[in-house]
Amino acid sequence: MLKLYHGATSVCSQKVRVALAEIGLDYEGVMLDLQKGDQFDPDYMRLNPDAVVPTLLDGDLVLVESSLIAEYLDRTYNEGRLMPSDxxxxxxxxxxxxxxxxxxxxxxxxxxxxxxxxxxxxxxxxxxxxxxxxxxxxxxxxxxxxxxxxxxxxxxxxxxxxxxxxxxxxxxxxxxxxxxxxxxxxxxxxxxxxxxxxxxxxxxxxxxxxxxxxxxxxxxxxxxxxxxxxxxxxxxxxxxxxxxxxxxxxxxxxxxxxxxxxxxxx
Ligand SMILES: N[C@@H](CCC(=O)N[C@@H](CS)C(=O)NCC(=O)O)C(=O)O
The missing domain is CATH 1.20.1050.10 (Glutathione S-transferase Yfyf (Class Pi); Chain A, domain 2)
Known part of the structure; x- marks a missing residue:
């Protein structure tokens, strides 16, 4: 199961959630409270050293950067249908x-x-x-x-x-x-x-x-x-x-x- 570390109102997290919904993928969400500083937890920073959301885990693969995560999801689980062929x-x-x-x-x-x-x-x-x-x-x-x-x-x-x-x-x-x-x-x-x-x-x-x-x-x-x-x-x-x-x-x-x-x- 895909695991998404995200923030409720963070724009980059929104992007990945929209991509997941467009492709129709289920995921386990781990919600971080950015105002409380959850992103600075040392365990989280081992996944995302910039201390930002989102981070996506697909098995052992750790992915950061929301636009790249969206492209990865499309290529891996959607036959690239969200990318033009030309x-x-x-x-x-x-x-x-x-x-x-x-x-x-x-x-x-x-x-x-x-x-x-x-x-x-x-x-x-x-x-x-x-x-x-x-x-x-x-x-x-x-x-x-x-x-x-x-x-x-x-x-x-x-x-x-x-x-x-x-x-x-x-x-x-x-x-x-x-x-x-x-x-x-x-x-x-x-x-x-x-x-x-x-x-x-x-x-x-x-x-x-x-x-x-x-x-x-x-x-x-x-x-x-x-x-x-x-x-x-x-x-x-x-x-x-x-x-x-x-x-x-x-x-x-x-x-x-x-x-x-x-x-x-x-
Ligand atoms: N380029 C990164 C930017 C990530 C980013 O800056 N995320 C913001 C929320 S949209 C964040 O986590 N900020 C944490 C903070 O302000 O401490 C991406 O697109 O994933």
């Missing part, structure tokens, strides 16, 4: 899987400079926050987290995030091009890989980032949410109170974000 289209899909690293960083930035910033600053003392950050193995990630908490949407990381998101939305809009899916004529791995990130932006109430300039992104998200895998992998894991918290935190930050988005486009 080489050029495959290259485009793989480019999306690779770009998920920068898209993930951007979503992490938007989440921790707004909603999570409010949540953590309200719940913990500065000493507790610093102690939690100091447990992250990567000092550059530590520096990023400190900067997002200190500066919110004023952080330099927000500029970087908006740059990657603008390019990402433009390319998604072009790839969908009159069809429905980013992966090509058929639904596939690029759609699965992107849905948690675009969903998070909408849940924070930041859909104004694509609404007028890249409307295909919104139509695509609606189509993704109609698939049963969305409920199975994403929606059912998000507690109702978090839905409200994300929306109201996002609403307070949206006017500033909208200004930064306009500045960046000029």
């Amino acid at each position: 080489a050029a289209q495959q290259a485009r899909v793989r480019h999306w899987l690779l770009r998920c690293l920068s898209v993930h960083a951007a979503i992490n930035t938007l989440t921790f400079s707004t909603f999570m910033r409010d949540k953590v600053l309200a719940a913990k003392t500065p000493q507790e926050i610093e102690a939690a950050i100091a447990r992250m193995p990567d000092k550059v990630q530590q520096a990023k987290r400190r900067d997002l908490f200190a500066n919110g949407l004023g952080s330099i990381y927000v500029d970087q995030a908006l740059l990657h998101l603008r390019r990402g939305f433009a390319d998604m809009h072009a790839d969908i091009a009159g069809g429905t899916w980013v992966s090509g004529p058929a639904f596939g791995l690029a759609d699965i890989a992107l849905v948690p990130y675009i969903d998070r932006i909408e849940r924070l109430g930041f859909e104004g980032l694509w609404r007028s300039e890249f409307p295909a992104v919104g139509a695509w998200l609606t189509a993704m949410r109609e698939r049963p895998s969305y409920a199975a992998g994403i929606a059912t894991f998000i507690p109702d109170d978090m839905v409200q918290e994300q929306r109201s935190a996002g609403a307070t930050y949206w006017p500033t974000l909208e200004e930064r988005w306009a500045e960046q486009s000029g």
Whole structure:
């Protein structure tokens, strides 16, 4: 039986759960509480030295990196049906899987400079926050987290995030091009890989980032949410109170974000 170490609302975990649901695979889930710091448990860090979720175990095989896990599941258990057969289209899909690293960083930035910033600053003392950050193995990630908490949407990381998101939305809009899916004529791995990130932006109430300039992104998200895998992998894991918290935190930050988005486009 596949074993997935995951987080309820972590975007990368959502991606793997959507892939599992699309392929129709059962798995044993081990839920980590990232706010409590379960990811720093030494036994878990032997599987995933970066102290992040998800990690998938398939027998003795230990797999990390959510996009690669989704591709592995498709190749191993689904005859690669979620990957186009045409080489050029495959290259485009793989480019999306690779770009998920920068898209993930951007979503992490938007989440921790707004909603999570409010949540953590309200719940913990500065000493507790610093102690939690100091447990992250990567000092550059530590520096990023400190900067997002200190500066919110004023952080330099927000500029970087908006740059990657603008390019990402433009390319998604072009790839969908009159069809429905980013992966090509058929639904596939690029759609699965992107849905948690675009969903998070909408849940924070930041859909104004694509609404007028890249409307295909919104139509695509609606189509993704109609698939049963969305409920199975994403929606059912998000507690109702978090839905409200994300929306109201996002609403307070949206006017500033909208200004930064306009500045960046000029
Ligand atoms: N590129 C990795 C990113 C994994 C990652 O950063 N996961 C986040 C949740 S989405 C995490 O575990 N964060 C732990 C923390 O913030 O301490 C992947 O796609 O699997």
